[in-house]
Amino acid sequence: xxxxxxxxxxxxxxxxxxxxxxxxxxxxxxxxxxxxxxxxxxxxxxxxxxxxxxxxxxxxxxxxxxxxxxxxxxxxxxxxxxxxxxxxxxxxxxxxxxxxxxxxxxxxxxxxxxxxxxxxxxxxxxxxxxxxxxxxxxxxxxxxxxxxxxxxxxxxxxxxxxxxxxxxxxxxxxxxxxxxxxxxxxxxxxxxxxxxxxxxxxxxxxxxxxxxxxxxxxxxxxxxxxxxxxxxxxxxxxxxxxxxxxxxxxxxxxxxxxxxxxxxxxxxxxxxxxxxxxxxxxxxxxxxxxxxxxxxxxxxxxxxxxxxxxxxxxxxxxxxxxxxxxxxxxxxxxxxxxxxxxxxxxxxxxxxxxxxxxxxxxxxxxxxxxx
Amino acid sequence: xxxxxxxxxxxxxxxxxxxxxxxxxxxxxxxxxxxxxxxxxxxxxxxxxxxxxxxxxxxxxxxxxxxxxxxxxxxxxxxxxxxxxxxxxxxxxxxxxxxxxxxxxxxxxxxxxxxxxxxxxxxxxxxxxxxxxxxxxxxxxxxxxxxxxxxxxxxxxxxxxxxxxxxxxxxxxxxxxxxxxxxxxxxxxxxxxxxxxxxxxxxxxxxxxxxxxxxxxxxxxxxxxxxxxxxxxxxxxxxxxxxxxxxxxxxxxxxxxxxxxxxxxxxxxxxxxxxxxxxxxxxxxxxxxxxxxxxxxxxxxxxxxxxxxxxxxxxxxxxxxxxxxxxxxxxxxxxxxxxxxxxxxxxxxxxxxxxxxxxxxxxxxxxxxxx
DNA sequence: AGCATCAATGTTGCCGGAAACATAGCGTGT
DNA sequence: ACACGCTATGTTTCCGGCAACATTGATGCT
Numbered sequence: 001x002x003x004x005x006x007x008x009x010x011x012x013x014x015x016x017x018x019x020x021x022x023x024x025x026x027x028x029x030x031x032x033x034x035x036x037x038x039x040x041x042x043x044x045x046x047x048x049x050x051x052x053x054x055x056x057x058x059x060x061x062x063x064x065x066x067x068x069x070x071x072x073x074x075x076x077x078x079x080x081x082x083x084x085x086x087x088x089x090x091x092x093x094x095x096x097x098x099x100x101x102x103x104x105x106x107x108x109x110x111x112x113x114x115x116x117x118x119x120x121x122x123x124x125x126x127x128x129x130x131x132x133x134x135x136x137x138x139x140x141x142x143x144x145x146x147x148x149x150x151x152x153x154x155x156x157x158x159x160x161x162x163x164x165x166x167x168x169x170x171x172x173x174x175x176x177x178x179x180x181x182x183x184x185x186x187x188x189x190x191x192x193x194x195x196x197x198x199x200x201x202x203x204x205x206x207x208x209x210x211x212x213x214x215x216x217x218x219x220x221x222x223x224x225x226x227x228x229x230x231x232x233x234x235x236x237x238x239x240x241x242x243x244x245x246x247x248x249x250x251x252x253x254x255x256x257x258x259x260x261x262x263x264x265x266x267x268x269x270x271x272x273x274x275x276x277x278x279x280x281x282x283x284x285x286x287x288x289x290x291x292x293x294x295x296x297x298x299x300x301x302x303x304x305x306x307x308x309x310x311x312x313x314x315x316x317x318x319x320x321x322x323x324x325x326x327x328x329x330x331x332x333x334x335x336x337x338x339x340x341x342x343x344x345x346x347x348x349x350x351x352x353x354x355x356x357x358x359x360x361x362x363x364x365x366x367x368x369x370x371x
Numbered sequence: 372x373x374x375x376x377x378x379x380x381x382x383x384x385x386x387x388x389x390x391x392x393x394x395x396x397x398x399x400x401x402x403x404x405x406x407x408x409x410x411x412x413x414x415x416x417x418x419x420x421x422x423x424x425x426x427x428x429x430x431x432x433x434x435x436x437x438x439x440x441x442x443x444x445x446x447x448x449x450x451x452x453x454x455x456x457x458x459x460x461x462x463x464x465x466x467x468x469x470x471x472x473x474x475x476x477x478x479x480x481x482x483x484x485x486x487x488x489x490x491x492x493x494x495x496x497x498x499x500x501x502x503x504x505x506x507x508x509x510x511x512x513x514x515x516x517x518x519x520x521x522x523x524x525x526x527x528x529x530x531x532x533x534x535x536x537x538x539x540x541x542x543x544x545x546x547x548x549x550x551x552x553x554x555x556x557x558x559x560x561x562x563x564x565x566x567x568x569x570x571x572x573x574x575x576x577x578x579x580x581x582x583x584x585x586x587x588x589x590x591x592x593x594x595x596x597x598x599x600x601x602x603x604x605x606x607x608x609x610x611x612x613x614x615x616x617x618x619x620x621x622x623x624x625x626x627x628x629x630x631x632x633x634x635x636x637x638x639x640x641x642x643x644x645x646x647x648x649x650x651x652x653x654x655x656x657x658x659x660x661x662x663x664x665x666x667x668x669x670x671x672x673x674x675x676x677x678x679x680x681x682x683x684x685x686x687x688x689x690x691x692x693x694x695x696x697x698x699x700x701x702x703x704x705x706x707x708x709x710x711x712x713x714x715x716x717x718x719x720x721x722x723x724x725x726x727x728x729x730x731x732x733x734x735x736x737x738x739x740x741x742x
Numbered sequence: 743a744g745c746a747t748c749a750a751t752g753t754t755g756c757c758g759g760a761a762a763c764a765t766a767g768c769g770t771g772t
Numbered sequence: 773a774c775a776c777g778c779t780a781t782g783t784t785t786c787c788g789g790c791a792a793c794a795t796t797g798a799t800g801c802t
Contacts, residue, residue, distance in 0.1 A: 414788070415788080425789085426791095462790080
């Protein structure tokens with residue numbers, strides 16, 4: 001029930017004698033008309049209803065301990081009755097900080113980025129934050145600058161840049177948000193930490209598996225070199241080969257898409273003698289499988305194919321794809337968590353573990369006898 | 372270069388004689404210390420630099436015509452020198468409206484929803500808005516309420532609910548955001564408009580294609596009934612069959628996932644004699660293809676399979692999938708556009724056209740002779 | 743010439759919350 | 773019994789933008 005009678009002060013202050021008058025001074029009453037239908041209750045409305053000053057309400061909301069139980073009770077009651085919710089714009093205006101984090105992303109339709117975003121939003125929600133999302137088009141740098149500009153106006157607590165490509169990194173290197181920025185969901189090879197330790201993904205396990213099946217000549221389909229994720233995976237491929245005394249028969253250049261995997265394999269006349277193809281993601285592996293099939297090669301009898309990511313569809317490819325399962329949602333959560341720690345000024349010791357599990361399916365099998 | 376000397380008023384007002392003193396009154400100078408390093412310039416800083424009142428700056432920013440050219444020029448110069456950007460939190464606090472739209476979504480990892488989101492964010496960016504994204508988990512209604520709660524505090528201009536399921540609709544029916552809400556990217560069968568006109572997608576074209584190939588017994592793999600998109604597609608399937616005097620041999624229940632398509636086909640002993648399977652999305656079609664293959668049936672020689680969506684991978688399935696291409700990004704853009712019109716109080720006559728193009732690939736072929 | 747009018751611009755106050763500062767009242771030590 | 777100090781609470785001010793109102797000077801009309 002809404003408060004309508006201006007004179008009906010609920011819960012008159014017990015100790016308020018007529019001689020001293022109400023303890024609430026005039027300035028506190030400046031918004032007598034508040035509480036009207038439609039508009040949300042403010043701390044002033046709550047203060048009025050509770051017979052205290054707005055500052056006491058603020059103190060209660062901020063967990064200040066020194067409030068008398070009786071006062072505390074009245075405030076609680078008023079808060080509940082008026083269904084008070086803090087106005088975050090006012091809080092942001094005052095403090096210069098908001099409960100929002102900007103997120104710049106592109107290629108949202110791709111599995112990895114969108115899953116990372118999902119993880120980040122979930123982590124944000126749990127922390128009471130929302131993500132302000134702006135998508136950009138890498139082909140249009142002006143849009144990126146415009147997006148940065150938009151985010152700058154929004155009193156953000158921080159900025160999360162979801163997919164780390166060189167274009168993004170360069171554009172953001174010059175941007176000054178005035179708030180913490182977390183760039184990328186995968187540690188870049190320029191990040192200073194030893195990438196060989198962090199970014200092996202599950203490649204060692206994958207190559208143990210393949211070598212165990214008798215393969216010793218491999219072909220890699222790489223992602224676009226501009227992406228740090230693509231570079232990391234290519235390096236993990238090379239590192240794993242080198243560790244086993246093997247060398248790559250070649251690297252085909254893809255762009256993450258199934259089409260690029262298809263075309264890369266179609267353009268490689270004899271596969272350089274490889275018996276196994278390791279693509280940097282599942283989509284390119286899918287394209288490779290189709291290309292091999294069209295060239296009359298059976299998967300996995302003639303050529304084994306493996307991917308990375310374990311997109312939900314990978315288990316239902318024909319044949320089901322052996323792949324490295326990457327926990328993108330965890331990456332997104334970790335990214336947000338790191339950013340949140342930076343926002344709060346805390347050091348974040350936890351390095352993102354780029355763990356990946358080998359998922360063996362039917363697209364990899366024993367190498368053909370002829371070798 | 373930052374302004375540091377308190378006395379160095381840039382661009383002294385030309386007409387300001389010593390007798391009358393500067394035209395800027397004391398109240399305008401209340402933020403003399405502004406312009407310090409770090410903090411962004413405000414209209415007061417700009418006013419000070421230009422030698423005008425802050426209100427003149429506001430008027431300039433809001434496109435007020437009655438400003439003398441000389442004054443206008445000074446304001447422009449000050450704005451540029453100080454690199455002024457409006458503080459949107461202050462604007463939101465004052466007006467109760469922001470340049471942000473809330474977006475509630477789930478299943479962000481799925482192609483349709485994420486592509487719709489991408490379209491919506493692009494449209495939002497073009498309109499100068501950002502999307503505040505909150506993902507929810509349909510299995511946890513408390514999270515949804517919490518998400519609604521969070522968005523309510525953020526002075527949003529509107530709310531966009533991306534994927535329309537009954538759970539979402541019900542939860543949002545009782546939620547009062549106090550701002551326009553756009554629910555769903557596909558018109559629901561309960562939306563009042565004649566769904567048979569709007570939501571045929573490309574099913575007529577698909578069935579023309581299949582019937583032309585000699586098929587007359589069909590099986591449908593439906594999406595989860597809770598999704599309006601799934602209901603729309605199932606109805607479009609039935610409608611298209613009825614229009615041709617054919618009837619369905621059965622409807623298998625899926626949940627959008629490739630796994631569900633696989634399991635549905637595995638569980639259907641003889642496919643009810645169908646020679647063609649029409650899945651409500653490409654993932655379920657993919658699962659169906661694998662299941663058919665494992666059961667010794669060839670696609671498309673023995674059974675034709677078609678999907679809906681045209682996800683980027685569909686062209687590289689084995690065999691490449693015949694499907695109906697849906698323009699999700701356009702749906703997302705249309706959804707945002709409709710919401711924006713509602714926010715601005717304008718009627719939005721444009722109905723979202725659920726257009727879909729038939730993409731014929733190798734997964735559909737002539738029906739086997741025996742029929 | 744004098745007054746109404748209008749164009750251009752300045753001043754005040756409000757949005758909702760929170761920090762900084764102020765004050766009333768109570769207990770305690772001597 | 774009185775000063776001191778602390779606790780609980782009240783008051784003022786600020787964040788940055790904008791609306792409403794106020795003011796100034798020039799023009800036009802009679």
